[in-house]
Amino acid sequence: MSDDSSSPAPLPRHFIQQIIDADLASGKHSKVVTRFPPEPNGYLHIGHAKSICLNFGLAQEFKGNCHLRMDDTNPTKEEVEYVDSIQEDVRWLGFDWHEHYYQASDYFERMHADAIRLIQMGKAYVCYLSTEQMREYRGDLIKPGKESPTRNSSVAENLAAFEKMTRGEFDEGKAVLRAKIDMASPNVHLRDPVIYRIRKAEHHNTGNRWCVYPMYDYAHPLEDAYEGITHSICTLEFEVHRPFYDWLLKTLDTSAKPQQIEFARLNITYTVLSKRKLLELVQEKRVQGWDDPRMPTLSGLRRRGYTPASIRKFCEVIGVTKFNSLSDVALLEHAVRDDLNKTSPRFMAVLDPIKLVIDNYPEGQVEQLEAQNNPEDPSAGSRIVPFSKTLLIEREDFQEVAPKKYFRLTPGQEVRLRWGYYVKCTHCVKDSAGNVTEVHCTYDPATKGGDSPDGRKVKGTIHWVSAEHAGDVEVRLYDRLFLKEDMNDLADDEDWRTQLNPQSLTVIRGKVEPALLQLKPGTRVQFERTGYFCVDTKDSTVNRPVFNRTVTLKDSWAKQVAK
Numbered sequence: 001m002s003d004d005s006s007s008p009a010p011l012p013r014h015f016i017q018q019i020i021d022a023d024l025a026s027g028k029h030s031k032v033v034t035r036f037p038p039e040p041n042g043y044l045h046i047g048h049a050k051s052i053c054l055n056f057g058l059a060q061e062f063k064g065n066c067h068l069r070m071d072d073t074n075p076t077k078e079e080v081e082y083v084d085s086i087q088e089d090v091r092w093l094g095f096d097w098h099e100h101y102y103q104a105s106d107y108f109e110r111m112h113a114d115a116i117r118l119i120q121m122g123k124a125y126v127c128y129l130s131t132e133q134m135r136e137y138r139g140d141l142i143k144p145g146k147e148s149p150t151r152n153s154s155v156a157e158n159l160a161a162f163e164k165m166t167r168g169e170f171d172e173g174k175a176v177l178r179a180k181i182d183m184a185s186p187n188v189h190l191r192d193p194v195i196y197r198i199r200k201a202e203h204h205n206t207g208n209r210w211c212v213y214p215m216y217d218y219a220h221p222l223e224d225a226y227e228g229i230t231h232s233i234c235t236l237e238f239e240v241h242r243p244f245y246d247w248l249l250k251t252l253d254t255s256a257k258p259q260q261i262e263f264a265r266l267n268i269t270y271t272v273l274s275k276r277k278l279l280e281l282v283q284e285k286r287v288q289g290w291d292d293p294r295m296p297t298l299s300g301l302r303r304r305g306y307t308p309a310s311i312r313k314f315c316e317v318i319g320v321t322k323f324n325s326l327s328d329v330a331l332l333e334h335a336v337r338d339d340l341n342k343t344s345p346r347f348m349a350v351l352d353p354i355k356l357v358i359d360n361y362p363e364g365q366v367e368q369l370e371a372q373n374n375p376e377d378p379s380a381g382s383r384i385v386p387f388s389k390t391l392l393i394e395r396e397d398f399q400e401v402a403p404k405k406y407f408r409l410t411p412g413q414e415v416r417l418r419w420g421y422y423v424k425c426t427h428c429v430k431d432s433a434g435n436v437t438e439v440h441c442t443y444d445p446a447t448k449g450g451d452s453p454d455g456r457k458v459k460g461t462i463h464w465v466s467a468e469h470a471g472d473v474e475v476r477l478y479d480r481l482f483l484k485e486d487m488n489d490l491a492d493d494e495d496w497r498t499q500l501n502p503q504s505l506t507v508i509r510g511k512v513e514p515a516l517l518q519l520k521p522g523t524r525v526q527f528e529r530t531g532y533f534c535v536d537t538k539d540s541t542v543n544r545p546v547f548n549r550t551v552t553l554k555d556s557w558a559k560q561v562a563k
């Protein structure tokens with residue numbers, strides 16, 4: 001049996017699919033409504049992609065809806081730039097929210113009215129303890145909490161006090177609204193959590209309309225309920241928040257009662273996925289921006305040359321579980337390599353050039369050779385590549401004294417020049433320091449196109465460009481951004497920045513066949529034998545492409561599993 005990765009066995013249904021299957025079978029729901037609720041305080045990253053593929057994917061599978069909701073309840077950290085980038089990235093990944101675009105800030109009025117309802121029910125009160133006092137009063141896992149002095153004030157007093165908060169009559173931090181639940185609960189999130197706080201800041205959507213803002217734990221269940229979400233999927237750390245989620249919706253007796261379901265967040269080797277850290281990388285100029293091709297952001301991966309299909313495939317392969325784990329970044333690279341192998345046209349580019357002179361080739365002659373664009377896909381057509389007496393090849397494709405099984409150029413050995421001729425190496429020329437400066441060979445005119453009429457075989461095929469016709473381009477080679485495999489496993493006093501890989505970017509000048517100069521920004525290609533590259537969308541100019549290496553050709557992951 002072949003284990004061809006293009007025809008994998010169908011994946012077993014994961015636990016969330018099973019929950020939904022049961023809810024539809026029992027009639028609990030007739031239509032599935034999920035949501036992807038990013039806070040617009042940064043760019044989306046590959047971890048978000050996991051959540052996007054899950055939520056939009058479930059809506060697709062069950063013919064329901066998935067809402068895109070900006071969770072913009074915090075006025076100080078959010079920006080319109082992020083809102084725009086989030087929409088662009090979700091669309092780029094291949095998903096569509098149709099008319100279901102929402103903003104948590106659109107519900108401020110309703111959330112505020114619900115807070116008043118809680119006060120009227122005797123389920124919320126205004127508290128004047130300072131942050132430190134509140135922490136002290138909350139107790140801990142062993143010690144029960146202590147009641148706030150205002151916990152038992154009357155409904156009328158609380159309504160008046162909340163009204164004062166809302167009008168801006170208190171300074172920030174001087175008063176909060178808290179849910180009245182249970183100060184002795186074993187779950188500290190039920191010890192009268194804060195649900196509204198004062199923030200005298202302008203909000204990018206509601207301006208200065210509000211100076212009280214709902215806390216995340218209060219806002220999120222309400223957003224879900226207002227929108228009629230059926231399955232509210234979040235990451236595992238919210239499991240302990242679920243009792244409050246359920247308490248709030250039950251107490252307010254909302255018509256929709258979404259179910260919160262937690263799954264394990266994505267962690268990847270040699271990568272950080274915390275928005276705070278990614279923001280610091282940008283602000284401290286350790287990378288060139290959110291879309292730096294080394295960033296795990298969707299905009300970075302896009303600029304690097306990743307395809308949406310490869311990211312979706314990766315998210316499918318890693319699966320959905322309840323256990324936190326660390327996924328190998330090689331899996332992501334494998335996914336993009338697999339996709340690009342099928343779709344990208346091949347070209348020749350020499351990244352570390354050395355001259356190859358064909359001594360018996362006529363001086364001044366130029367031939368236009370035909371090269372296939374994708375040997376795996378005849379419909380990709382062909383192109384013309386100029387050939388002449390002086391070529392450039394990779395320095396590593398010549399060795400003066402070669403080990404056994406070296407099938408490339410070494411004196412006396414014959415190789416195929418891709419799409420060209422058989423050439424036999426004769427000698428090399430060195431400078432005074434002993435460095436090879438030129439390799440010399442002779443060609444066999446009868447082998448044009450790359451085959452010998454007498455059936456003579458060669459074991460090596462190398463790529464080349466014509467020195468006189470080659471374009472000179474900037475090529476950016478990327479390596480992992482961090483040196484440590486598990487970036488979540490740092491000592492308490494260890495600064496994560498010390499793990500930055502100083503060699504994560506190498507800029508070189510490459511020599512490329514002329515056809516590559518005409519490519520448009522964003523085009524993805526394979527440089528034969530060296531990797532997949534993408535024309536940079538920011539720094540390329542007309543006929544001066546800059547190439548970003550998406551991934552090398554060698555599939556180190558496949559080798560590992562083959563062992």
Ligand code: ATP
Pocket residue numbers: 036037038039040046047048050051071233234235264265266267273274275276
């Ligand atoms: P922070 O990094 O500041 O904790 P966040 O990653 O939770 O923020 P949000 O904008 O709140 O950022 O995330 C939007 C959605 O994406 C949430 O539903 C969250 O659960 C999900 N998400 C975020 N990071 C990951 C991850 N690494 N793996 C899977 N899902 C994630």
Ligand code: MG
Pocket residue numbers: 039
């Ligand atoms: Mg969050």
